[in-house]
Structure formats: structure tokens, C-alpha cells
Amino acid sequence: MEAELHTTVLEVGPRDGLQNEDRVLAPDDRIAFIARCVDAGARRIEAVSFVNPKRVPQMAGAEEVMAGVPRRDGVSYSGLVLNRRGLDRALDAGVDEVNVVLVASDTFSVRNQGSTMAEMLDAWDGIAAAAHDAGVPAGVTIAVAFGCPFEGETPPERVAEIARRAHAAGAFEIALADTIGVGVPAQVRDLTARVREAAPGTPLRFHFHNTRNTGYANALTAVDLGVTTLDAAAGGFGGCPFAPAATGNIATEDLLYALHRSGVETGIDMAAVAETGTWLGDLLGKPAPALLGRAGGYP
Known part of the structure; x- marks a missing residue:
């Protein structure tokens, strides 16, 4: 019998999903959002970002959010960090995973994180070591892996080199992010092959926007x-x-429809996520971009 x-x-x-919205949600609303995702069956959730709230006010109150999330067996909460201070906050808040963003463009890296690519790679080495010592898995997301809004095409060799550096420091996972939504399937195939060669054995994850x-x-x-x-x-x-x-981002409910109709299981309730997308749109004062909440499932 064929494996599922x-x-x-x-x-x-x-x-x-929230970091670029005009309306800033209170920690209690963000906790309720996370609880709805858990109830729908999500088992890995990027819950918070430990960055300067003056630069990203939507992510203020990370510690408060982490203190209120439902703790259930099998549910893992990730926190984004950019430096050692962020890591210390994340560890104190009790995250299950650490996600470090490494940008494949100097211009974007400086604008996004205030550091060059080389400086962030050095910071990653220290974060990875400290997280390992604390017993918390640290992974890497390579931002603008498909293209940069300031420098244009991202050389795939650069993405592979960052993946190699992430692998060398013990990343438990490497994600490739199409931060500005310029990627196409041919790039997915090319980058997958390159990163698997550069970081053998390290699980690969993708982060797509639908721009x-x-x-x-x-x-x-x-x-x-x-x-x-x-x-x-x-x-x-x-x-x-x-x-x-x-x-x-690509919408969870729309992705679930495509996966489930293709015979790929996720363990997540598509209808519940669609209801959450509509609920979130009401909180943010704008319609959700997702289509499933409007069209419904099939059959």
C-alpha cells in the first residue's frame, strides 16, 4: 500500500502575518489568534518576534504573548530573533524553536536588520551555539532568496553559501523565503537542489508570498x-x-485546499482556518486576501 x-x-x-499591518493587535488578541490555530490543528506556529518594538510595533509584547499561549503536547512555538539580546529574550520566554533570519542581500540586510550579511552570519554562529547550549533548536530563514527589491536577482550561489554556513553551525532546518513574491517553480527546483547539496541532511522549508x-x-x-x-x-x-x-503570505486555508485535494494530509481543519482568516480580517478592519473563506471548500 502506498504511504500517505x-x-x-x-x-x-x-x-x-501581522508585522506589516497598520492596525496593531493587543497581546490578548494575538493569543486568541494562536489558540484558534492550535484548535484547528496547527502544530508548528511562529508566534512572536523578539525585535525592537520601536522598529516593528506590531510585535511588541512578545513575552506577554508567550506567557499566554496554550501549551499542549506536540505544539511547538517559534520565535524570530536577530541577535543575542533577542535570543536571550526568546529563551526566557520559553520558545520551543528559534528562527534566525539571514538576508541574501547586503542592502536589504542593512535596512531590515541594521547589519550586513557578513555581520549577520557571524551573529548566527553565536546564536546557534548559545541556543544549542540551552537545548533549543535554532533554524535559519534565508530571506530574499528568490530576489531582492533593491539589488535585483539574488545569485543562487549566494543562497547556497548561506545555507552551507547555516548547516556548519548546526541549523536544525533551513527555510528559503521568497520575501517579495518574485519566485517561480523553476527557481524552487534550482534552489532546492543547490541547498540540499550545500546542507546535506538538513530539512528544507519554504516560505512563499503570493505577490x-x-x-x-x-x-x-x-x-x-x-x-x-x-x-x-x-x-x-x-x-x-x-x-x-x-x-x-500564501494563505493557510488556500494552501490546505490545494494540498488536501492533492491527497496530501496536514492534520489541520481547513474550514476552521478559513473561519479564523475571516475573524482576523474583522480584527484588522480589512477583508482577508484568502479565497477559501469566500468560495468555500469542495465538494
Whole structure:
């Protein structure tokens, strides 16, 4: 009998979905959002970001959010960190995973994080070592892996080199992010091959935005290549405050529809996520970009 295909959808709505919205949600609303995701079946959630709240006010109160999230067996909460101070905050707050963003463009890295690529790679080495000592897995997300809004095409060799450095420091996972939504399936295939060669044995994850309507095609291409973890955001909200014209993540509910209809199981209730996307849109004062909440499932 053929083995059942399974994909883990990492819910990034509470962090990447909210960080670019005009309306700032209170920690209690963000806790309620996370609880709805857990109730729907999400088991990996990027819950918070330990960054300077003056630069990203939408992510203020990370410690308060982490103190209020439902703690259930099998549910893992990730926190984004950019430096040792962020790591210390994340560890004190009790995250289950640490996600470090390494940007494949100097211009974007300086604008987004105030550090060059080389400086962030050095910081990553220290963060990875400290997280390992604390017994918390640390992974890397390579931002603008498909293209940069300031420097143009991202050389795939650079992405592979960053992956090699992440692997050398013990990253438990490497994610490739199409931060501005310029990627196409051919790039997914190329980067998957390059990163698997550069970081043998390290699980690969993808993070797609649907800016140019290629996000779902890219996600399904990754699944066809054997990638078993994909990022998505309930409602399809999101974007980066430091990337011009950045739009939302692929929507969790729309991705679930494509996966489930393709015979790929996720363990997540598609209808419950669609309800959450609509609920979140009401909180944010705007319609959710996701389509499933409007069209409904099939059959």
C-alpha cells in the first residue's frame, strides 16, 4: 500500500502575518489568534518576534504573548530573533524553536536588520551555539532568496553559501523565503537542489508570498520535490515593513485546499482556518486576501 503523503504547515500568521499591518493587535488578541490555530490543528506556529518594538510595533509584547499561549503536547512555538539580546529574550520566554533570519542581500540586510550579511552570519554562529547550549533548536530563514527589491536577482550561489554556513553551525532546518513574491517553480527546483547539496541532511522549508500569484504553484512544486514543511498565514495576511510593495503570505486555508485535494494530509481543519482568516480580517478592519473563506471548500 502506498504511504500517505504528509506535509507540515507552519503557521506564520501571528508573526509574519501581522508585522506589516497598520492596525496593531493587543497581546490578548494575538493569543486568541494562536489558540484558534492550535484548535484547528496547527502544530508548528511562529508566534512572536523578539525585535525592537520601536522598529516593528506590531510585535511588541512578545513575552506577554508567550506567557499566554496554550501549551499542549506536540505544539511547538517559534520565535524570530536577530541577535543575542533577542535570543536571550526568546529563551526566557520559553520558545520551543528559534528562527534566525539571514538576508541574501547586503542592502536589504542593512535596512531590515541594521547589519550586513557578513555581520549577520557571524551573529548566527553565536546564536546557534548559545541556543544549542540551552537545548533549543535554532533554524535559519534565508530571506530574499528568490530576489531582492533593491539589488535585483539574488545569485543562487549566494543562497547556497548561506545555507552551507547555516548547516556548519548546526541549523536544525533551513527555510528559503521568497520575501517579495518574485519566485517561480523553476527557481524552487534550482534552489532546492543547490541547498540540499550545500546542507546535506538538513530539512528544507519554504516560505512563499503570493505577490505575483505564483506562491501556490511554488508551494506545490516544493511538495513534489519532497519538501515536507511549508509556511503559510491564516487569511493570507503579511508582508515585510522594510520591503516596498510587499504583500501577503500564501494563505493557510488556500494552501490546505490545494494540498488536501492533492491527497496530501496536514492534520489541520481547513474550514476552521478559513473561519479564523475571516475573524482576523474583522480584527484588522480589512477583508482577508484568502479565497477559501469566500468560495468555500469542495465538494
